[in-house]
Amino acid sequence: GLPSAKDEIMTIFESILAGKIPAKKVWENEYVLAFEDIHPQASIHILFIPKTKTENLHELASSSNQDQQLVHLFRAIADYAQAQGLDKKGYRIVSNIGAQAGQSVFYTHIHLLAGEVLGAFGRARS
Numbered sequence: 001g002l003p004s005a006k007d008e009i010m011t012i013f014e015s016i017l018a019g020k021i022p023a024k025k026v027w028e029n030e031y032v033l034a035f036e037d038i039h040p041q042a043s044i045h046i047l048f049i050p051k052t053k054t055e056n057l058h059e060l061a062s063s064s065n066q067d068q069q070l071v072h073l074f075r076a077i078a079d080y081a082q083a084q085g086l087d088k089k090g091y092r093i094v095s096n097i098g099a100q101a102g103q104s105v106f107y108t109h110i111h112l113l114a115g116e117v118l119g120a121f122g123r124a125r126s
């Protein structure tokens, strides 16, 4: 079918990967980049992205050649969290997928929140 706007427009995270806009990188290897969220929701708020483009977990999980990307993404989070001592203190990982979750960047990413006692999450407050 026709390409959608989401396909045509480079996402902000592709621009970061391409070095076209700056980011505060905190961790990187061949497969994964981690950088600080520009609007932090906790004193530590990091975004982990695979270096190959997919829109969300479902596109990532459904392409058979992406299995290693899934492994690398979660291993990166575990390695970073352990290196920072967050496995001991506690932290949260979240991925917003689609409309009801309020996904705003259509490039697969996992949020890591830490550094303080975290609030509840889930249903929108009225």
Ligand code: AMP
Pocket (backbone or CB within 6 Å): 012, 021, 023, 036, 037, 038, 039, 040, 047, 095, 096, 102, 103, 104, 105, 106
């Ligand atoms: P989501 O709403 O779950 O799709 O998450 C997108 C996240 O990207 C939000 O938490 C934004 O604050 C963050 N974000 C948007 N633009 C940038 C940027 N240029 N650098 C770092 N984080 C960004």
